[in-house]
Amino acid sequence: MKFPLFIPIIFLLLFSIYPTSAHFFPNITSIPRSLIPNTTVWEAFNQLLGCHNGQKVDGLTKLKKYLQYFGYLNFSYSNFSDDFDDYLESAIKTYQLNFNLNATGELDEQTLKHIVQPRCGNADIVNGTSTMNSGKQPRTHSSNSTIHTVAHYEFFPGKPRWPESKTELTYAFLPENQLSENVKSLFGRAFERWSEVTPLTFTETTSYSRADLKIGFFSGDHGDGEPFDGVLGTLAHAFSPPAGRFHLDGDENWVTDGNFLNGSPVSAVDLESVAVHEIGHLLGLGHSSVEDAIMYPSISSGTRKVELARDDVMGIQELYGSNPNYNGSEPSLIPRQERDSSGTYYLHYSLWEFVMPLVIGTFLLFTL
Template sequence: MSMNQENMIKFMLKFGYLDQNAGPQALIAGDTLVAALKSVQKFGGLEETGVFDNDTLKLINSKRCGVPDIPLKLNGNKNKRYVVSSNVWNKRSLTYYIFNFTPKLPHESIRNEIQKALSKWSRFSQLKFLEVNNENFADIVISFGVADHGDQFPFDGPGNTLAHAFYPGELGPLGGDIHFDDSEDWTLDNSTNNGVDFYSVVLHEMGHSLGLRHSTAPDSIMNPYYKGPQLQDIGYDDISGMRSVYIARSLPEDYVSFTPPIQLPPITPGKSHPHVHWSSFSHETCTDYDTVTPEPFTTFKPEIATPKKNDNTDECKGNFDAVSCFRGEIFVFKKNLLWRLNKPGSILQRYPVQLLKFFQVLANNDHNIVKIDAAYERPDSNIVMFSGKNYYVFNGNHLIENSPKSIMDYGFPPFLVRVDAVMVFGGPPLTYLFSGEYFWIYDDQKKILLQNHRLIKEHFKGIKTPIDAVLTWKSGDTYFFSENQYWKFNHNLNKTEPGYPKNAAEFLLGCTS
């Protein structure tokens, strides 16, 4: 095989024309190669001869985007005209952050070109873009790098690959991000053909950030090859793509109607029965939200039972489904049982009770709830409970806001199957949602995700994943639970307190170890 042919194979593997799992290069069948070559020529706007000629050689050495033309996992499934990747944003407002700049252009020019490109996409998608000054709160992080720059896709020096971007939700926190090869001679001068026109490239890469794949249409900005300034603009294909995913499609936030919390009627202490009366809750809060001032309320505190537990019972083995603070009390969920505590280790009399007896509204529902995955008291004092792909909003009397609703309403990426744990923290309060290795921050007032998913292990050092539950107790103390262990977390030092993990069932339910 000549060196040119070897480079051709490398090119085909890199950009998805050949399956990377197909086996040794020598075994790739001749007709597979011819078909792949025709496809390469099609994307390049060349005649589809299937013959490796000089034009094709020139094509594979020309300046282009680093994103595969045929998505690596979607080989063989490429019949869509305008090419929308499977991942798109499920919200209409996106945040972006400029991580660094190239020394080759003035900072303000880079910012202007980015804004220019965003407003172009905004016109055809009706998406809103907001620059933020914190990487953690950005959906789209824009950066320059050379060679190895922190992902698995190193740049290649001057020429060839100019930049690459990640589809929404792709590769965890990288989703939506844009990287520029800083070995290129970036320029703002779109009147000459010297250097690489930054605006043309940023316009193209943003298409990927919004979910568009490469297009074979010559007038599409999503054509993979760089054609020089002025020749590249948003084309018909691109506009159709944006229309189908962001304009024609309803998004969860289109339906959000804010329901103010219903004020609970005062009740007579002593008349209450713990199995059914949510309203016997005290109206203390779990953390010091500065946005909610609870109405004065008659409090009712049942007597406290002395816990006598031993290690043989199921509850003393930990593995709690959820541990939440509702209105100043702790609720421990495990399978079909519910414990109510006025502080850790102090269970109220007559608990545990059946989960569905306490939350009868969940039993009346069509959905079969076997257990609760996570639950939290929203800053508006309504209770949100997650179970599988659904969540329920409970105002103390009944379900509200058309519950059950899909957890996708929170703006999660489509692969998410459940929420492991939730906590509300900070002032103004923000909602932290944990699932698997990742967590998200959600603003319950604005009803938007403030950031793409981040790794738990990077931001909550020392906590074992997956997390079973997280409790934010009075004065903001935070406890993470996993299996039968728990950690107290110090938000100031951003790590677990010394001496942890400790025994979770002992801490919560007074089990003896």
């Protein structure tokens, strides 16, 4: 019996994009030694220290592919040799400008230090347009203050955003990932960071197919043209409105307690920090050249960064306006449920939550 040609093709496609079982760890000490790599996927770039135009050095081919992936080399560029040409020099200068480095076009120590860091998989330059605002004419926008503020946030080309009529967005998790409630609540906190400063609200739904925002963990090539590369390297990526797709690399060592005070293995990645960043993309923000901003492209392993910076707030409010309850100060959201240094949960209570039981108790005491 002969099978139609499309049946094996569909079979292969299904298995090439099948979601992975991600690695979640409650704290850094629970990461098995077998999952901690000796080197990172981009660490070999360190051997290129001091390279400049006119040289031919092993490893420049891989660097060119890296720079093309993140938009610094045009996709029509095809000279993937180990020759340091004018195009590579120009790409490195643009990279250095975006990351506030000395724009020499040479691979100095500071430039390589940034290149080898784990980062978001979204490109910094899309279709020739930079989503980072460094080295450009600075913005002086501030919707909530009379202070003259220089902003470095950027948007996707065309400035896509969710429609004004759609302020209630739903999100869902890929069912095959079978995420725990603890992991799901972490994403809920990440969404709160953005709802605190905008009119947008985010509600979890069980219908993955109908959700506005779809979150999933995958491994390697997962069918969207942006394959993951294993531990570190690219950590996650998300698509601009109205696509709503948010993909994370299931091979990472995702830490959920956010406690890195006692150091961490080189491969430990704070899940909530990455989630807050990628949600910014889901809402229409590009990358920022402000290192303290959530929308900065890179984050070192063992780093926790979940508070929106002023640059993030200004950018998202240019797209959606402000939450009526936002007072214009720095965001100060404290997750209602945190962990202390021992890894156990504790709760933050508001004054009303503390007083209410006393009021009820006093009432019952005098009525019984």
